[in-house]
Amino acid sequence: MEKPPSNITILVIDDNPTNLEILDYTLSVAGYKVQTEEKGENVIQQIHFSLPDLILLDVLLPDVNGFELCQRLKSDPITESIPIIFMTALVDTVDKVKGLHLGAVDYITKPFQKEELLARVQTHLHLRQLSKTLEIKNQQLTELTEDLENRVAERTAELKQALDKEKELNQLKSRFITMASHEFRTPLAIISSSSGILQEFSDRISEERKQEHLQTIQHTIKHITQILDDVLMINRVETDKIELRLESADIIDFCRRLQSEVAASNKQYTINFSVDLGEEIIANSLLIQFDKKLLRQILANLLDNAVKYSPNHNLVNFSLSKADDKIIFKISDYGIGIPQADQDKLFESFHQASNVGNIAGTGLGLSIVKKCNCSHSPTKKELGSNRDR
Structure with a gap:
């Protein structure tokens, strides 16, 4: 035994x-x-x-x-x-x-009987040990099954998320094609028309008219370039390819230069810039760490929108202030507003509100601002009534 x-x-x-x-x-x-x-x-x-x-x-x-x-x-x-x-x-x-x-x-x-006693005792102890082993194996099998079920559930969720993402990207592609066919056709036609006039009738028109056509071509090319920049920015944000490049610079001077650039391109509008940073301003200057390119993209979109969607008012307010150790940029206008029905889709790419009429736009401005702000920007933006529709 x-x-x-x-x-x-x-x-x-x-x-x-x-x-x-x-x-x-x-x-x-x-x-x-x-x-x-x-x-x-x-x-x-x-x-x-x-x-x-x-x-x-x-x-x-x-x-x-x-x-x-x-x-x-x-x-x-x-x-x-x-x-x-x-x-x-x-x-x-x-x-x-x-x-x-x-x-x-x-x-x-x-x-x-000694032999019978010991045989029965040993048999039932052995059976109990087998039972314990079986219980352990069953427990391990249960845990393994639960683990596999959790992994399958996680993988299923990942696949669903990937499919949803792919579906969203396909929708974005479709909306981009629709937007591009609309937004590029008109400026390309303008460029074609002005360049054709300069080519065919250069000897018959005045120098002043030539300059007007050249400025039209330059302005239109700039518009197309901005559309392409916006599309590329959306793509970089969606694929997490934006790298934050911080550098020390004067935020007040940066905002003043940006205000001047926007005002120069929209001479019929007044861009009113104001600063309220309290005692931190020394000689009208404030050095902070920020990404110039990213912040320019954000603020330029907001200022351009404020101008674009204020066809009947020529004043846009742009302020720089500070609260709770955060720099606050506030841009407000007196534009056409946003219908309640469109506000849930305010930050969707290529979405424009129902009240924009014939005002041209890609529907990317606020989407870029939102995505950049959530992903990388170290500053806080406080938006006024200015938004892509």
């Missing part, structure tokens, strides 16, 4: 001291650790402090009979898995069946 491990504990419950002595000796010699007890109530009170691997239980006890004790142990989640072997001198089959129904795994009849 295979030698049992020395860490196996067997609890023997019998009110007969002689039986306890015999069982203690026999099991100890076989290599088991043995605990003995004569009363059932003591077992109930103490078993949680030292759980055995197997219990040998006499049917007839002085306080609690073996059937009742077995039932109580099997109803306790802590002890329900411990195999119980009944010991009895009874030969009545009814008693044996009753014990098995209550959860016992086997019976041993007194007087004991």
